[in-house]
Amino acid sequence: MALSEDDVRGIADYARIALEGDELTEMCAYLNDAVAMLEPVLAYNLPDIDPTFHPIGSLSNVMRDDIPDTGRALGIEAALGNAGSARDRSFRVPSILGEEE
Amino acid sequence: MAAIDTLSAAQIAAGIAAGEYSAVEVAQAALAAVDARDPQIQAFLQVTPELALAAAKRVDAARAAGEPLPPLAGVPFAIKDNMNLAGTRTTCASRMLETYESPYTATCVQRMLDAGCVPVGKANMDEFAFGSSTDTSAFHPTNNPWNTACVPGGSSGGSAASVAAGMTPIALGSDTGGSIRQPAAFCGVVGMKPTYGAVSRYGVVAFGSSLDQVGPFGRTVEDVALAMDALVAGGSDPFDSTAQEVPAVFAEHVGASIAGKRVGIIPAFMEAEGLTAEVRRAVEEAARALEAAGAELVDVDLPHLDAAIAAYYVIGPAEAFSNLARFDGVRYGYQEPGCTTLAAQSSLSRAHGFGAEAKRRQMLGAYLLSSGIYDKYYYAAQKARTLITEDYARAYEQVDVILMPAAPRTAFKHGEISDPTQMYLSDMYTISINIAGNGGMTVPLGVGEESGLPVAAQLVAPAFKDERLIAFGSALERAVAATPGAWGAGVADAERGGRLGAPCAPAFAGKGGELA
Numbered sequence: 001m002a003l004s005e006d007d008v009r010g011i012a013d014y015a016r017i018a019l020e021g022d023e024l025t026e027m028c029a030y031l032n033d034a035v036a037m038l039e040p041v042l043a044y045n046l047p048d049i050d051p052t053f054h055p056i057g058s059l060s061n062v063m064r065d066d067i068p069d070t071g072r073a074l075g076i077e078a079a080l081g082n083a084g085s086a087r088d089r090s091f092r093v094p095s096i097l098g099e100e101e
Numbered sequence: 102m103a104a105i106d107t108l109s110a111a112q113i114a115a116g117i118a119a120g121e122y123s124a125v126e127v128a129q130a131a132l133a134a135v136d137a138r139d140p141q142i143q144a145f146l147q148v149t150p151e152l153a154l155a156a157a158k159r160v161d162a163a164r165a166a167g168e169p170l171p172p173l174a175g176v177p178f179a180i181k182d183n184m185n186l187a188g189t190r191t192t193c194a195s196r197m198l199e200t201y202e203s204p205y206t207a208t209c210v211q212r213m214l215d216a217g218c219v220p221v222g223k224a225n226m227d228e229f230a231f232g233s234s235t236d237t238s239a240f241h242p243t244n245n246p247w248n249t250a251c252v253p254g255g256s257s258g259g260s261a262a263s264v265a266a267g268m269t270p271i272a273l274g275s276d277t278g279g280s281i282r283q284p285a286a287f288c289g290v291v292g293m294k295p296t297y298g299a300v301s302r303y304g305v306v307a308f309g310s311s312l313d314q315v316g317p318f319g320r321t322v323e324d325v326a327l328a329m330d331a332l333v334a335g336g337s338d339p340f341d342s343t344a345q346e347v348p349a350v351f352a353e354h355v356g357a358s359i360a361g362k363r364v365g366i367i368p369a370f371m372e373a374e375g376l377t378a379e380v381r382r383a384v385e386e387a388a389r390a391l392e393a394a395g396a397e398l399v400d401v402d403l404p405h406l407d408a409a410i411a412a413y414y415v416i417g418p419a420e421a422f423s424n425l426a427r428f429d430g431v432r433y434g435y436q437e438p439g440c441t442t443l444a445a446q447s448s449l450s451r452a453h454g455f456g457a458e459a460k461r462r463q464m465l466g467a468y469l470l471s472s473g474i475y476d477k478y479y480y481a482a483q484k485a486r487t488l489i490t491e492d493y494a495r496a497y498e499q500v501d502v503i504l505m506p507a508a509p510r511t512a513f514k515h516g517e518i519s520d521p522t523q524m525y526l527s528d529m530y531t532i533s534i535n536i537a538g539n540g541g542m543t544v545p546l547g548v549g550e551e552s553g554l555p556v557a558a559q560l561v562a563p564a565f566k567d568e569r570l571i572a573f574g575s576a577l578e579r580a581v582a583a584t585p586g587a588w589g590a591g592v593a594d595a596e597r598g599g600r601l602g603a604p605c606a607p608a609f610a611g612k613g614g615e616l617a
Contacts, residue, residue: 003468015422015467016429016444017460018452027464033522034414034465038478041411044485051483052490054311055297055538055564062342072340078204084436084450091431096443 002032105130105614106267106605110176110324113270114217117160117175122616124160124175128153128219130614131177134268135221137613143243144253144262146182147189148222153177156219172352173331174217179263179272182223183230184315185304186210189220193306194238195228197434197454207304208338209273209315216331221269224259228456229425230280230308232256233527234518237458242515245287246606247554251512254284257318261288264318265555267605267614271328272318275302277309278413279508279531281316282559285543286507289555289588289603291325291574292318294531296564297538298345301338309420312413312535321602322544322574326351329567350568356579357572360395364388364573365500368400375509375526379549383556384506387546390580391504391573399500403492408485409533414525415469415482416536422466428454461521490537497563502573506530507543507559511552534561542570544577545603547587555603578602 003011008028012019019027080086085093105127108116117124132150139145160175180186183193185203192198206214214220227237235243235258243258245251246266253262257274261284264272274281276294285292293316300315307313317328329351338344366388371381392398430436430450431443437453440446455463469478496503507530518524534541541561549556558577562569578601581587591607604610 008464011464011468011471013448014471015463016426016448016451017455017463018445018448020452023460027461030461030521031464031468033520034461035468037522037525038411038415038469040408041415041478041481041485043481044405044408044412044488045477045481046484049484049487051480052486053483055490055536056343056345062339064339072205074204079432082201082204082433084430084434093431093443094440094446 003028003035103616104267104611105134105616106610108270109321109602110173110270110319110327111321113176114173117164118170124157124219125154126616127175128157128177130616131219131221131269134612134614138266138268138609141244141249142246142262142266143241144179144224144259144266144268145222146192146194146225146240146259149189149220152188153219153221156214160217160219171215171217173213173327176218176271177221177269178213178218179221179224179260179269180210181226181257181260181274183226183275183306184210184273186220186223189223191223191306193229194226194240195455195459196239197428199435201433205304208301208340209305209332212332212335213273213328215335218331224257224263224272226259227256228459229306230256230275230277231421231458231462233279233283233524235259236515237456239456245512246609247289248512250514251554252287252515254287254508254512256280258284260318261285261290261292264288264290264320265603265606266609270319271324273315274318275305275313275315276535277312278417278535279528281318282531282541282543283508283528285318285545286557287512287555289545289548289557289606290318290320291322291542291544291603292316293325293329293542293567293570294534294540295329295567296540298343299347299540299565299567300332301341301344303338303340307424309417310424311420312417322571322578323352323355325542326355326571345565347565351571354568354571356575358395359391359573359576362396363399363500364391364396365399365401365496365503367403367406367503367505370505370530373509373529375529376506377510379551380506380508380510380556383546383549384504384558387558387577387580388504391576394576394580401496401499401503403489403496405485405488405492406533409489409536410525410529412482412485412489412536413528413532414465415478416486418462418466419469419479420466422463422470425459425463430454458521486536489533493537493539502569503561505559505561507557511549511554511556530559539564540567540570542574544574545581546577547581547584548589553589
């Protein structure tokens, strides 16, 4: 079933991408085209095949001692240097809980 | 003396070691070539003369002090702009990261620096590596050095164009679905995507974490081998848990005999819809050249490859959405001003920071990972991945490598393919090995009879047998060097003198970059 503009609005909300102007209509057309292109993969949802999530099958977690790596840890200045807004030692954000005005 | 574009990385390093010219002279020549050529190519987003000259001075000082020089000492290189290098911006060709200063240096870049390479600049790319043309860069397109009306391919189009235009002998790119091999084909240079896990991705901005791999471009197979040795020489990387130990034996396989080896041909790939006659003929000739060098051609069947594009465009966007969720405008990246809530700030920062294709891929990924849809597509794609990987494993029981086209056609014109889903089909020959994880390499075969643009073959090898690509690539390179007129009327065979490897694109050869 084709995705409606309402569906696409919901996906955009989930993806945290505000679609503006004609973008909603264009995105709706694109997503329907793209999903149609993916159709051949549905034939592979076979019960006796294991999925491969990763090309290196034997991969295991890499552990290290739980001590700070002071050589690699970013200093405060470097860590905050690329932020749009910062205050003292922190990233600064607008209200997390507040209603939009 | 010669212009820098007539020398390979190996020759430059040897010339510096022998004192024929200094590393600073080479760096100045590379920067002069960029000055003279890049206004028409636009391969670079940032040129780094201070870093280049400082690195070159270190090489010259080491030589003056009688210290042993590393293998690529003084060789200029370009770096795809999704790789961090301290002292540069890392923009991913996106407004989102337009002012992002690299907080540290990626392992792959550091290893090239450790091998003595000199960083000339950060190369243009499709935004966040989403594309096959480099036209989705937020800053400017890059032009193909063989015909500036055409795209260089993508997403590592700036890296490929820098090498093809002779501005740097080598460059680093990354390949998630063909982003090294397809631009290498379009620009007529060698480009290797090593096996997933062969090269560390620490410090490279992630796109598809189960698909991404870093690799080198060069005009000769030997230069790509030397760059691969530099990339793996430091062993695995504790900062990338997927990085494996890979022996630095690539250069040893340059020119190795392929007599008695077996080369797989996938008949369905050679008859595929969309493959142009000139590319098919070139790949068929390449197969005959390998046969003439003593290899045996064997037909192999990979029955599930028809699912590769669909599987890729499930797995890739899903992983991209998950990776790019970090760009919320808080810790780094574009921040929309004047927002009263965090939610509004995130969605507007992402709306205005990302370009159209980056938004499309993330929207597709968000849909595919949403409740109810995930089970249907994502599991199916990962099961198709199992079958594609098994197909390759079966094929490698019969053959040492597989030969196929790298791209179905030569470079297209800017704007020629405007439908995004049509653009995705240009990855038809490259995508399946990102899914299976094994390595592949594009080898240029000269220019096509109809288009006059570079045509190329792709060699594919079993996982962690990437050195085979060097041996078979060398054999193809020798065959091309022995073919009169392979590079078209603009490249005189007499001047080439049977020299191995791709020439600098003729319109840019000798333009700036003279070694004094």
